[in-house]
Amino acid sequence: MIYIYAAFIILAVFFAVLRGLLGPTTSDRVVALDNLTTISTAGLVLLGFVFQRFIYIDVSLIYGVLSFVGVLTIARYLEGGL
Template identity: 50%
Template structure:
């Protein structure tokens, strides 16, 4: 049982390292579309992080937060895209 918990926390650490690597692109990115790509990637990473943390806590009902991000995260990206192409 302890082995399982250890594996989960290792995955959580690796994925949060991936999240901090996308922040490098947010800081560096020369134009706004680069930063928008970083946000698009970070939403997917966040969904996975929420699911694995919920699994680490063994709480089934915590999955609802990840569901909200899974269905709503792309609306913000589409708002950005429509502004950038001059459609707003």
């Protein structure tokens, strides 16, 4: 089961990174980045379950909070009102 989950998550990361590399505009790259952070938040929780380590859950929570703030900052910067 774990290998199937890993395969889907690797494919998801692959397509998101591809869009980030190809994206014609800055916004496309930021959208890809936003998706990557959500995928890694879920991936960290799954990793914590596979390794049976509670600390990964805390890491994923803080990662989610920081990525939210980061994406909001980039959005404000795009608008020109930082």
